Amino acid sequence: xxxxxxxxxxxxxxxxxxMSIARGLVHSSEFSPEHIVITRKTSDLPKNLHxxxxxxxDDNISAVEQSQIIIVAVLPQLAYxxxxxxxxxxxxxxxxxxxxxxxxxxxxxxCIHESICIARAMPNTAIKIRESMTCIASNxxxxxxxxxxxxxxxxxxxxxxxxxxxxxxxxxxxxxxIAFFLRSIRAASQGGTQIGFHAEDAQLIAAQTAKGAAELxxxxxxxxxxxxxxxxxxxxxxxxxxxxxxxxGFSSAFIKGIVESYTQAIKKNK
Ligand SMILES: NC(=O)c1ccc[n+]([C@@H]2O[C@H](COP(=O)([O-])OP(=O)(O)OC[C@H]3O[C@@H](n4cnc5c(N)ncnc54)[C@H](OP(=O)(O)O)[C@@H]3O)[C@@H](O)[C@H]2O)c1
Numbered sequence: 001x002x003x004x005x006x007x008x009x010x011x012x013x014x015x016x017x018x019m020s021i022a023r024g025l026v027h028s029s030e031f032s033p034e035h036i037v038i039t040r041k042t043s044d045l046p047k048n049l050h051x052x053x054x055x056x057x058d059d060n061i062s063a064v065e066q067s068q069i070i071i072v073a074v075l076p077q078l079a080y081x082x083x084x085x086x087x088x089x090x091x092x093x094x095x096x097x098x099x100x101x102x103x104x105x106x107x108x109x110x111c112i113h114e115s116i117c118i119a120r121a122m123p124n125t126a127i128k129i130r131e132s133m134t135c136i137a138s139n140x141x142x143x144x145x146x147x148x149x150x151x152x153x154x155x156x157x158x159x160x161x162x163x164x165x166x167x168x169x170x171x172x173x174x175x176x177x178i179a180f181f182l183r184s185i186r187a188a189s190q191g192g193t194q195i196g197f198h199a200e201d202a203q204l205i206a207a208q209t210a211k212g213a214a215e216l217x218x219x220x221x222x223x224x225x226x227x228x229x230x231x232x233x234x235x236x237x238x239x240x241x242x243x244x245x246x247x248x249g250f251s252s253a254f255i256k257g258i259v260e261s262y263t264q265a266i267k268k269n270k
Contacts, residue, residue, distance in 0.1 A: 083111035135170035
């Protein structure tokens with residue numbers, strides 16, 4: 001166990017993203033389930049959730065009292081009542097990370113009276129397998145607790161510290177982005193099935209090819225077009241397929257989709 005993370009964590013809101021964070025932390029081997037308390041609206045949970053070894057409760061107050069790091073992952077419409085509910089038991093020992101879309105750090109500070117390190121994190125669901133892209137903004141990037149917060153998300157994938165003004169952009173590109181890339185892999189495997197592969201083989205080829213493409217950029221820090229140039233030969237079959245996709249608006253559709261998600265995120269984020 002890393003000494004920095006002898007701290008106990010409460011995840012308020014053990015839904016999709018809250019549970020993904022909890023499972024990712026345990027898979028990092030830096031945390032055992034006993035270090036994580038998960039709160040939900042209902043304490044009446046399916047048996048398989050209890051079997052994972054986490055502590056579940058519907059008592060946010062006592063869970064916060066037992067912890068040092070608070071992660072809030074509830075739906076936006078519940079966020080204010082949660083922040084106000086826990087405010088009376090938040091002390092200087094705590095730091096708080098909000099995953100909630102659409103609630104600014106200033107608005108959180110208005111609810112939480114103690115002056116503590118507050119961060120907004122925008123991960124994606126690959127956090128479950130420790131492959132998230134997480135963008136993080138904070139009210140105090142120099143406080144030691146913020147370093148702990150970055151270290152924590154570093155265990156769960158890549159992290160990038162951003163200004164809060166970029167949180168809507170992070171939502172569109174990183175959080176929504178996982179769906180865009182999943183859809184592109186699905187489209188590739190549908191094409192693969194049409195040209196002869198069984199669905200599961202087509203998906204394996206498409207997913208591993210997408211993973212390889214991403215790793216080329218991440219490991220070699222190369223530019224996508226440089227890597228594309230290496231596989232496009234004169235009169236070749238790759239350039240024929242690529243240009244056909246572009247004639248049908250591939251890049252344009254992707255860019256427009258990201259901008260549309262950003263536009264929607266702007267309406268919800270502040
Ligand atoms: N999903 C993503 O990829 C993603 C990415 C980035 C940010 N976010 C943000 O993360 C937040 C959560 O999203 P989600 O998809 O995980 O939602 P979700 O699956 O609906 O989870 C919300 C959880 O909050 C719990 N909850 C409700 N009231 C509560 C209360 N009073 N005290 C404690 N827990 C309570 C619910 O409990 P029950 O299960 O008992 O109803 C549920 O487990 C949202 O603000 C979303 O915008 C999500």
